[in-house]
Amino acid sequence: MPFAAPPDPALRAFLLRLSAALAGSLVPGAPAHAHVTASDPAAQQAIGVLYPDIPDPLRKVFTDIIKGIEEQLQQRVHAWPLAPEHDPNELAAGIKRHGVRVVVALGRQGLRAAAALDPALGVVVSGISSLPDAERHTGICLSPDPALLFARLRSLAPAVRRVAVIYNPRHNEWLLRLARDAARLHGIDLAPLEAFDLAGAARLYRGVFADADGRRDALWLPTDPTTVDDTTILPLVLREAWDRALPVFSSSFAHVRKGVLFALYPNHTELGRNLGNLATGLMSAYPPPRAMLPLREVHAALNLRTASHLGIATSAVVQHTFQFLYPEP
Template sequence: MAGRRAIDKLAPTAPERRALLLRLCAALSATLAPHGPLRAQTLLTSEPGAPRPVAILFPDLADPVRKVFTDIIGGIEEQLRQRVQAWPLAPAPDTAELGAALRRQGVRVVIALGRQGLKVAETLDPALGLVVSGISSLPDGDRHTGICLSPDPALLFARLRSLAPSVRRVIVVYNPQQNDWLLRLAREAARLHGIELAPLEALDLAAAARLYQSAFAAADNRRDALWLPTDATTVDETTILPLVLREAWDRAVPVFSSSFLHVRKGALFALYPNNTELGRSLGNLAMALMTDEPPQRGLLPLRDVCAGLNLRTASHLGIAAGPALQRGFQFLYPEP
């Protein structure tokens, strides 16, 4: 805190120096763990006394997860161009104290990141505007405004057609309790891209394993591909994923994913969040709420994405991933 006190003592006749030091202090504080559940971090500074109409709630987690949240917050700051308070949440924050602090700051909109951020935000003043993100799906998402972390199926299918234009059918095993909303979008996106969508419902891990085995047994690698959505039931990392990737490699069936980590493990490609651009989009939603525009109800799919490509898998499938194609991906594995 010594740095903060030193800043406060700067003479107002040195505005440029003051602004520079404020930015430096904010950048340094963003990398430090807070000392309590309600220790706000000012991540974008402004003139003293300026209103702070937006607050951001996010789980107090260590890197690398913490960096995801701070990158999103950075994008929100850039879009809003005004002072923002970010509140790292301990496991059991004092929501009454938080609510009082937000009222003192004149907050009008809360951006809740992650399930913990949403859980806390739902205990606050219902008059506050609420924007939600940092979650992959939400069963009651229609009553919220925000952007989830599941990539828009239209973007996934467009990327698939660019890499494997012979694909005509996409198989997906999913839990309707988690991803029924996503499959509604996927059906429309598949129709627009001339793809037949073959959705298979599984409510538990055993059912998912059986469906994958039967799907691979009947798959035609000249026209079929498999999509791994963000789904804890049907894309279990310990048992399901190794089975799927092994079968896909042996049968030369393209597998694409909504998880960046799957590219390293053998999926052909994945789309994953561009966290800074996602933050900008969340900032736009917050600004709409502050101008009293009718809120966009329902979680939107992620359209601010980066793309990763597995070059070894591409070669195995006979896809020529030359320099021109590689330029369309932000992550290549293994590094060329």
């Protein structure tokens, strides 16, 4: 099932609240004594983290998120690496023993473990791109905010006026709702096309390329297991895009090495900081609403070879705005 995006007014209010929290402000309208901060005794030892016990380099993703949480809270948190066959009773006993009030559940394994704990515990979710019953959860997903993607696209290719995206609404209808609003703000005509299987997605991609004009069109590859298959779809997309000089940008870092123009990917430490804020907020008298937000804590990656092929100038100043360049200049 897709994420359930909150209505626009609720989302805007939540973003304002989160921004206030990041700036160290109190929630507007909340009495001073109701706000819980990391330095308060109520927050000490009250937050735990559940994450999959996997080897590096993937383990570093989770340890960097934990580092960000600890930096934001200015304290160590209790973190439980979860083996596939972990003992849920032992986990529940440890959480109770340490006085944990909120858990940050990372990845699907973390979410499954959190679901088996005391329902009174607060739960903040991250480390996943899609989630059933998302309206029941609070957290930040790993799909980059479309507004950030479109802003980056316009900075590199200001002549682009139309962006095609092929997606499965079962996974990404929530994201497309955000994308439509973001596209209007950036003067982009979004052309979304729905596909429910790989064969249908392949047909739609061929149609997009048949009609595309590389001078004003671009293609966005979202995080979508149905429509952005790395084995079948991606080679087709990259071959056609190269031949037609069509800009393609992605929500996946791995695609930059393979030939897309640019991608946004998680800044895991900053993501951890914001998850720490959400966890603290759940312990306040004015907790954030249940909603999954798109990722705004991002790094950017650029393929210099693709940019050159498309005639996009990448000066030292432009390159400085990207955290990863391929190939290295």
